[in-house]
Every structure is written in C-alpha cells, then in structure tokens.
Amino acid sequence: MSFETLGLKAELLRAIRARQYTHTTPIQAQTIPLILAGRNVLAGAQTGTGKTAAFTLPLLQRLSDGHATGRYPRALILTPTRELAAQVAESVATYGRFLRLRHAVVFGGVGFHPQAQRLRRGIDILVATPGRLLDHVRQRTVDLSRVEILVLDEADRMLDMGFIHDIRKVLAELPERRQNLMFSATLSNEIKKLSDDLLDRPALIEVARRNTPAEAVDQRVHRVDRGRKRALLSHLIGSGDWRQVLVFTRTKHGANRLAEQLARDGIKSAAIHGNKSQAARTRALADFKAGKVCALVATDIAARGLDIDRLPRVVNYELPNVPEDYVHRIGRTGRAGEEGVALSLVASEERKLLADIQRLLNRELPVDRVPGFEPSAKEGPILQPQRGRRPANGAERRPRPRRNPGGPRKSAGGGHRRHG
Numbered sequence: 001m002s003f004e005t006l007g008l009k010a011e012l013l014r015a016i017r018a019r020q021y022t023h024t025t026p027i028q029a030q031t032i033p034l035i036l037a038g039r040n041v042l043a044g045a046q047t048g049t050g051k052t053a054a055f056t057l058p059l060l061q062r063l064s065d066g067h068a069t070g071r072y073p074r075a076l077i078l079t080p081t082r083e084l085a086a087q088v089a090e091s092v093a094t095y096g097r098f099l100r101l102r103h104a105v106v107f108g109g110v111g112f113h114p115q116a117q118r119l120r121r122g123i124d125i126l127v128a129t130p131g132r133l134l135d136h137v138r139q140r141t142v143d144l145s146r147v148e149i150l151v152l153d154e155a156d157r158m159l160d161m162g163f164i165h166d167i168r169k170v171l172a173e174l175p176e177r178r179q180n181l182m183f184s185a186t187l188s189n190e191i192k193k194l195s196d197d198l199l200d201r202p203a204l205i206e207v208a209r210r211n212t213p214a215e216a217v218d219q220r221v222h223r224v225d226r227g228r229k230r231a232l233l234s235h236l237i238g239s240g241d242w243r244q245v246l247v248f249t250r251t252k253h254g255a256n257r258l259a260e261q262l263a264r265d266g267i268k269s270a271a272i273h274g275n276k277s278q279a280a281r282t283r284a285l286a287d288f289k290a291g292k293v294c295a296l297v298a299t300d301i302a303a304r305g306l307d308i309d310r311l312p313r314v315v316n317y318e319l320p321n322v323p324e325d326y327v328h329r330i331g332r333t334g335r336a337g338e339e340g341v342a343l344s345l346v347a348s349e350e351r352k353l354l355a356d357i358q359r360l361l362n363r364e365l366p367v368d369r370v371p372g373f374e375p376s377a378k379e380g381p382i383l384q385p386q387r388g389r390r391p392a393n394g395a396e397r398r399p400r401p402r403r404n405p406g407g408p409r410k411s412a413g414g415g416h417r418r419h420g
Contacts, residue, residue, distance in 0.1 A: 063148070315343070
C-alpha cells in the first residue's frame with residue numbers, strides 16, 4: 001500500500017519520500033488509519049516491521065492538527081532502553097522535519113540539567129525511559145497533565161526489565177482522557193492484562209507470530225573450533241569486503257576483547273554493552289551507522305532496541321544461552337522488507353545451544369564449511385531437532401540449568417537491568 005493512500009498530510013509525505021520509502025509495511029498499513037481516527041491500539045509487532053513509523057507518523061499528524069499548548073508535552077512515548085529512546089526521537093525528528101512541532105528525549109546515564117532546560121523551553125512530544133522521566137516529574141521539570149497521546153513501545157521488554165511499577169506511577173500523572181497506543185513484540189498474558197488496565201476497547205493488531213524470525217533473513221551456520229573463531233570472523237569480513245556487521249557475544253568482557261582483536265586485524269571495530277557510558281554507546285552506534293566502524297560488537301542487553309537501517313548481516317560469534325534471544329539478535333537484519341544474512345560461528349561446545357535454537361525454530365539451519373577453517377576431527381555432529389515436534393505456543397520453555405559446555409546460564413551483559 002502506498003503512503004499517499006493513508007490520508008497523511010503533504011509535510012509528512014515529503015519527509016517519507018526523503019527517506020526513499022514508497023510503500024507501507026503491514027503494521028503501518030493497519031495501524032496508521034486507526035490511530036488517525038483516534039482509536040486505542042494494541043499491536044503485536046516484532047522489531048524490523050516498521051512499527052516506529054506506524055505510530056510516529058499518525059501521532060505527528062494528530063498533533064499538527066490540534067492546538068499547541070506552548071509548553072507542555074502533548075504526546076509521551078515511553079521506551080525501555082536509552083538506545084531505543086534515542087532512535088525513536090530520531091524518527092520523530094526525521095518525519096516531523098517539515099512540521100512546527102518540538103520534541104525532546106530524556107533518559108538516564110547523561111546529565112539531568114540540560115534535559116531540564118530543554119523541557120522548560122516547551123515541547124510537544126516527549127520520548128523517555130520511565131526512570132529518568134519520573135526523576136523529572138519529582139523535580140517538577142515536566143508537567144504531564146496535558147498529554148493527549150501515550151505510546152508504550154516494546155511493552156513486553158518494559159515488563160521484563162521490571163518497569164511495571166514505574167509505568168503505573170507515570171500513568172498516575174496523565175489525564176484520564178487520552179489516546180493510548182501499546183506496541184509489543186509478544187502478546188503474552190501479562191501484556192494483555194496491562195492492556196486491560198490501560199486501553200479502552202482497543203483495536204487489536206498482530207502481524208507476526210511470536211518468535212518467528214524474519215523470512216528475509218538467510219540463516220547459516222559455520223562450524224569452527226572455538227580458538228579459531230576470531231580468525232574466521234576476520235577472514236569473512238576481509239574476503240567478503242563487509243562494510244557493516246553487528247556481532248553478538250555473551251559477555252561484556254568478551255565484547256571488549258573481540259573488538260580489540262578485530263582492530264589488531266585492521267578492522268575498525270567498537271564494543272557496546274552495559275558497562276560503557278551512554279556517551280560511548282551513542283558514539284559507537286553513530287560511527288557504525290556512518291560507516292566509520294565496520295564491526296559493532298554487542299551483548300544482548302545493549303543491543304535491545306537498536307534500529308539500524310539496511311543492516312546487511314548479523315554474526316553470532318557466540319550462541320546465546322536462551323534460544324529466544326537468537327530470534328531477537330537476527331531480527332536486527334532483514335528489516336522492513338530488506339534482505340539480510342545471519343551467520344552463527346558454532347564450536348563443538350555449543351552443539352546443545354544450537355539444538356535448542358533449531359528446536360525453537362522447528363527447522364535445521366544449513367551448515368557451510370569455510371576452507372581452511374574446518375573444525376578438528378574430534379568434534380561430533382551437531383544435534384538436530386526432532387522432526388515433527390513443534391514447540392507449544394511457538395516457543396520452547398527455557399532449559400533448566402545443567403552442566404553444559406556452552407557456558408553459564410546467566411544472561412549476557414549482566415542480566416536484566418533498568419535503563420532509565
């Protein structure tokens with residue numbers, strides 16, 4: 001469907017054309033008309049489906065058609081992480097560039113007072129993480145009593161990260177009459193309960209089944225000895241003339257070490273994880289998007305919410321301990337109709353982890369051997385999923401901790417952390 005058919009105003013269509021977008025994604029085609037009509041919406045949409053534009057475009061149109069307050073935010077967009085907040089704010093700026101609407105973004109890890117000064121100058125749209133937003137509420141640097149539209153983005157992640165109490169505190173600051181929009185990668189029972197409390201007769205939209213990886217992603221496995229993974233990755237980047245690759249490790253220390261090793265191989269690299277300052281994470285992501293960095297090495301926690309246009313490939317340098325995290329990782333590529341490649345470097349110690357992933361996907365991943373990097377003969381075959389067994393509700397329960405050669409079961413990046 002063409003954007004021109006949705007009833008968007010000329011200023012928004014001009015901004016869309018500047019991004020070289022012509023046709024909507026399914027989530028955009030279904031949600032934009034509903035939001036323009038003032039409906040409450042509960043949308044199940046995974047990353048890479050174009051959901052940010054699905055709520056940003058109609059939000060901008062509704063605010064531009066209304067009456068400006070001059071100072072108080074009229075729309076509030078809550079996100080679980082700093083990176084996602086920054087990227088949503090970037091989308092607001094991009095699509096609203098030809099409109100006379102002001103916006104601000106607030107999150108933790110950076111100075112409070114510059115944000116307070118920006119808020120005091122007056123804004124129409126506020127993008128925020130819950131923790132830092134409540135700091136501003138307590139310091140009376142923001143007044144949420146005029147909010148007309150509330151967006152909860154990646155609501156499932158906010159619940160996972162323990163933000164439910166903060167969300168309820170924010171809701172208590174908002175007027176009762178408002179439009180509510182909730183976007184979540186999964187529509188779990190917890191999400192539906194939250195929607196029952198928040199949304200009045202919402203339109204329900206679901207465009208992707210839970211834990212379904214993007215069909216546009218070509219997923220492949222390279223078997224290799226653990227000690228030769230770095231050499232293989234450098235070989236793939238160099239021989240393939242890769243210009244941009246997002247690489248996943250399990251731990252912060254592993255991300256730092258790999259980025260340093262790749263740099264010694266002549267590959268411009270940067271690491272992004274929870275121990276990095278917000279300024280360092282923002283700079284690394286900006287350099288990666290601008291092409292100044294070829295390999296961005298990340299942990300799962302740090303990569304949540306990363307939105308990188310036309311990212312060509314993702315590499316699982318180490319497989320995740322939780323199979324569902326594999327789906328979130330590869331969802332960084334193959335977004336919004338673009339093709340992508342996801343490669344996994346699998347050592348013999350990770351055979352059980354790969355079997356768990358394949359059981360979740362209910363499919364075998366093709367194995368490619370790279371000449372010169374074949375695994376040693378002592379390795380056994382990779383375990384394959386039992387054919388015909390489909391995980392209940394599209395997901396496999398997390399395996400119980402056990403002695404497993406893939407490493408400890410603790411989440412990469414230090415587990416769930418609040419990013420507010």
